[in-house]
Amino acid sequence: MRIDVVTIFPDYLRALELSLIGRATTGGPLEIGIHDLRKWTHDRHRTVDDTPIGGGAGMVMKPDVWGEALDELLSAPPPARPDHEADQGGQGGGPSQGGAPVLIIPTPSGEVLTQRIAEDLATREHLVMACGRYEGIDARVAEHYASRGVEVRELSIGDYVLNGGEAAALVIIEAVARLLPGVLGNPDSVVEESHGASGLLEYPVHTRPVSWRGLEPDPALLSGDHGRIRRLRRDQAIARTAQRRPDLISRLDPASLDSADRAALAAQGWVVPAGAASPQPVVIRPARVGDLESIADLAARTFPDACPEYIPAEQIAEHIAANLTPQRFAAWLADERVPLLVARALQAPGGAEEQGPVLGYSTLILEVLDEAGEPPIGLDARPECVQAAPGQVIAELSKVYTDPAMRGSGLAAALVGHSLRLAGEHGVDLVWLGTSTRNKRAQKAYRRAGFALAGERSYGVGAVICHDVVMTRTINRSTAGETA
Template structure:
């Protein structure tokens, strides 16, 4: 996968070149192309923003340098822009994007974009109902969530499948050595060697975590017969 990022602050994306994503870059499993759209301005001071027509506070990013930066790319793939009116980014969206050959992100700054910039994008996405100083951090978050799903990035093809949100439930709790830490012990079932019981315990714990901490997720989750039984057990245990 190739990812293009149009930004005024390319140095902000250094974290994407570290850890597992960084190793993926080195191994050629994905490609990162940072484009500073300030370089596509035509005035001597390289302005990328201007005051809004009709008046108002702050400055607005101009459409021209962003359009020229996009046109400079040999290919773009899906063009994405962060915007409050966009659909909220989630794991399903990350899974969809991870199957794309190329993605291009446009990072905003200041008071926002000239409205005509939105016409250049295929998709507008939001990461939540709050305001940040620019689009770089949201873009990094979305890229991290997407790229880590590319086969070979994590080094364990099972890991992304079992994580929170991948199947509509939060992830089950996990433990490692020591078995007893300051009196807090690993659940006995995990050391029993009975993998069938371990699998059921994990599934029930995932359902329990979702029920307790993110009950809203269960509204769109179709419980099968066994899960309905588990949920009744959980409710009974919690009522004690």
């Protein structure tokens, strides 16, 4: 590749002589030419600018001077390539865009430079960069060359304004040149990095010493378990991207996300509904009065799916009418011993008040008596297999339900995680739950959340006796939800 840069401050570009880019120009895959725009002036003062037509502040760079400079550079032949590359049609044998030059004009009014644009430009053989100053280059320059069939890319490196295009040119050149074969010592360096093919920001990186100023990396990185390390780094990349660049999350392809990815996304407030073209934002928060009708409706729709097929429909309907009404949820909402969480879709990332439909809910019931010596309404009898030491606070994870469209989205795991954190905040020592002996999928999900099998229990839905496995999880109060 050859890159020609035109500027009125050639010394500004001396940074290109340093580091990997400088090395690439010394017998490497890159040629860089720096040109002083004033070379193409013809007056005694070497004038490159004039006042704006129509008035206004500042000065505008003259089209006639730029025209002469670009006519010369855009007509220059592309750099010579080794015979074996010429035969294969491009660098590394890939498809070539040909030797036609690309004119790049750094400007804050251009399209924002992305990694995809850098990757595209890295396939070209000749780039010509026009570094404007003052109020910029006369707009007719870009218009003229585009009308003559030259590919013109007006590029911005961010939503801010610089004094000139030289700093932006340095950024663009480095972003493009590092992708050329042979520039980086380790070609894998461009694979696992921010804005790569995964669409995520890069995970946090660490080196020795392992302990520094009281800070240590995740112990999994020291485990030697490569699968576990890959999973941790992927989860960290998802979390970092969701926190810093939610716009990138909204562009992820659901086909590229496995179940663990979806669970990690849900923990960060993003779900992938069945059939959705991209992840959607969701908020998990304490329920409010305005949520109760929707929660009861969701409960009525989802409870039958958790029931064994041998329970008659009328018995299920009676159970719902007695136990899953708006009044029951209102009673829980009014009882501080019953943390009730709701998951609602957001209409836009960050738009917490622009809420869409209820997608899920969870109910944690603390085994604590009120002043009258009464337990919370709806608390199931603790199974004999759930053993507690004197003074321990026990809670039942009574409900975790999501809309059918959310199955496989990771939302249920996120609700469980939030409930466990609330358990820690409420001083709970042990959480137990019951789930159908036939529901292997739910049992597997709870094991992933740290629950372990404790035994079985029987309970009634109407006159029908059902059987659950009972699972428990200890809570470390000091870490509010972490495994003890």
